Amino acid sequence: xxxxxxxLISGILTGGVYALIGIGLTLxxxxxxxxNFAHGxxxxxxxxxxxxxxxxxxxxxxxxxxxxxxxxxxxxxxxxKALINRMLTSVAQNQILLTIGLGLILSxxxxxxxxxxxxxxxxxxxxxxxxxxxxxxxxxxxxxAFSITxxxxxxxxxxxxxxxxxxxxxxxxxxxxxxxxxxxNVSRMSIxxxxxxxxxxxxxxxxxxxxxxxxPQIGSVFTLKAFVITVLGGMGSVVGATLGGILIxxxxxxxxxxxSSGWKDVAVFVLFLLVLLFKPSGLLGKSRT
Amino acid sequence: MxxxxxxxxxxxxxxxLWDVDLEVHPGEIVTVVGANGAGKSTTLKNISRLVKPDxxxxxxxxxxxNRLQPHEVVGLGIVQVPEGRRIFxxxxxxENLRMGSYLKATRKFRESNFExxxxxxxxxxxxxKQLGGTMSGGEQQMLAIAxxxxxxxxxxxxxxxxxxxxxxxxxxxxxxxxxINKEGVTILLVEQNVYQSLRISNRAYVMETGRVVxxxxxxxxxxxxxxxxxxxxx
Ligand SMILES: Nc1ncnc2c1ncn2[C@@H]1O[C@H](COP(=O)(O)OP(=O)(O)OP(=O)(O)O)[C@@H](O)[C@H]1O
Ligand SMILES: [Mg+2]
Numbered sequence: 259x260x261x262x263x264x265x266l267i268s269g270i271l272t273g274g275v276y277a278l279i280g281i282g283l284t285l286x287x288x289x290x291x292x293x294n295f296a297h298g299x300x301x302x303x304x305x306x307x308x309x310x311x312x313x314x315x316x317x318x319x320x321x322x323x324x325x326x327x328x329x330x331x332x333x334x335x336x337x338x339k340a341l342i343n344r345m346l347t348s349v350a351q352n353q354i355l356l357t358i359g360l361g362l363i364l365s366x367x368x369x370x371x372x373x374x375x376x377x378x379x380x381x382x383x384x385x386x387x388x389x390x391x392x393x394x395x396x397x398x399x400x401x402x403a404f405s406i407t408x409x410x411x412x413x414x415x416x417x418x419x420x421x422x423x424x425x426x427x428x429x430x431x432x433x434x435x436x437x438x439x440x441x442x443n444v445s446r447m448s449i450x451x452x453x454x455x456x457x458x459x460x461x462x463x464x465x466x467x468x469x470x471x472x473x474p475q476i477g478s479v480f481t482l483k484a485f486v487i488t489v490l491g492g493m494g495s496v497v498g499a500t501l502g503g504i505l506i507x508x509x510x511x512x513x514x515x516x517x518s519s520g521w522k523d524v525a526v527f528v529l530f531l532l533v534l535l536f537k538p539s540g541l542l543g544k545s546r547t
Numbered sequence: 548m549x550x551x552x553x554x555x556x557x558x559x560x561x562x563x564l565w566d567v568d569l570e571v572h573p574g575e576i577v578t579v580v581g582a583n584g585a586g587k588s589t590t591l592k593n594i595s596r597l598v599k600p601d602x603x604x605x606x607x608x609x610x611x612x613n614r615l616q617p618h619e620v621v622g623l624g625i626v627q628v629p630e631g632r633r634i635f636x637x638x639x640x641x642e643n644l645r646m647g648s649y650l651k652a653t654r655k656f657r658e659s660n661f662e663x664x665x666x667x668x669x670x671x672x673x674x675x676k677q678l679g680g681t682m683s684g685g686e687q688q689m690l691a692i693a694x695x696x697x698x699x700x701x702x703x704x705x706x707x708x709x710x711x712x713x714x715x716x717x718x719x720x721x722x723x724x725x726x727i728n729k730e731g732v733t734i735l736l737v738e739q740n741v742y743q744s745l746r747i748s749n750r751a752y753v754m755e756t757g758r759v760v761x762x763x764x765x766x767x768x769x770x771x772x773x774x775x776x777x778x779x780x781x
Contacts, residue, residue: 436633441621
């Protein structure tokens, strides 16, 4: 029982961080109807940012979020402005090639600079745990990562629901031409969405660093994971992506404990296929025409 | 106020507008009527810059629109209530209306504009929290017009606001358009409901297969033999 509880809880905590990656992808998809195949690579950049800050400047990985978030926001916004905004009217294949190519450039550039060695950050608390009860304890850095994720998600939700700019992003996602007719500068909203999506991915990378390692090609696994999360939750739904992320975290964690760690990716895809079979529009998605 | 000069437009290889000339003066209600596919909506899309013309100029209060982005056109005071309502389905009535006054210049008047549109459409006030996508067709049309008004338009473009509405509702909408116009909003209306719209119009244009074939005062066109035969079934 305590093993079950332990893996359930760490699944939820890790899943929360995955959710951040999924939310970024879903936001970008919602506003631009493109799937960002470079998404995992943006997360990887966040990981290396945290690695650099921690190794050379002694910045705590969790504190590094304060720099990684805005830096990745600017980087993503710039990518959108310089490259992706020009491609929004071209055919889907070209958009796919563009983001795939972008991902390759990012991962190969990082490999040139840092080689393909695994990089880790060292913290005093990497393996410290918090006792929840007599025989259930959770990883402290994972709990901190989850709390920061929750705060960022809540902030994002508030921004999208309550502010004029956030509402304009949602309006653009729901009807681009109607948004234009409201005086909304939709290419600016696209820049914002891609900047936010990148910032969320980079932040997730930063938050994972105390409990994991990174290497230049780590992105592709996470792009896939983000895609599964997004489809699970219903393309374009922020709440859905949050749920999807947590579900994936739990599936990974439970299958690693009860089957074997080699099976955790299989479990994710089995879950994915089941949802596609029984609720193809995703858990919270509405069927689109 | 608005002046369209020899507007030509094609969707890809298919030419749909030929040398369209059209003018709207301050304070007027001007109607464009014409059969399906005549190019009415396309003309409005050109004004709002959702599409770019092949040739021809559009000016508004002396400003050439040819270089502007759609959101900049809204900034000048040209607001379109598009065909098919196009309200934001996953947003509440209030949120939809807030988007109408998204631009900084109009945000200042948001509160008084809310009062104005709730006064014109009391039904919307009762439904403040309802999602746009779950409203009835007539309610969505009210919301679309109200959302347009939230932007303090100088010139309001309306594309078939009466489409799919019950007769009672249609009367209501035309009454409201007349009222809005009296409050100082100039209106360019595209309608298939030829009789009602010509009655409230100062002037009107008839379009056929991408060309303006007839124009005159609302009254003249109501009595025109061709209009009577083609649109009024007389
Ligand atoms: N997005 C598009 N792509 C290609 N052709 C289009 C497009 N939109 C409209 N057309 C064509 O352009 C012509 C003019 O269409 P438009 O929508 O302006 O007509 P309309 O006068 O508004 O008709 P209706 O009364 O049916 O709304 C039609 O032949 C139509 O098929
Ligand atoms: Mg039309």
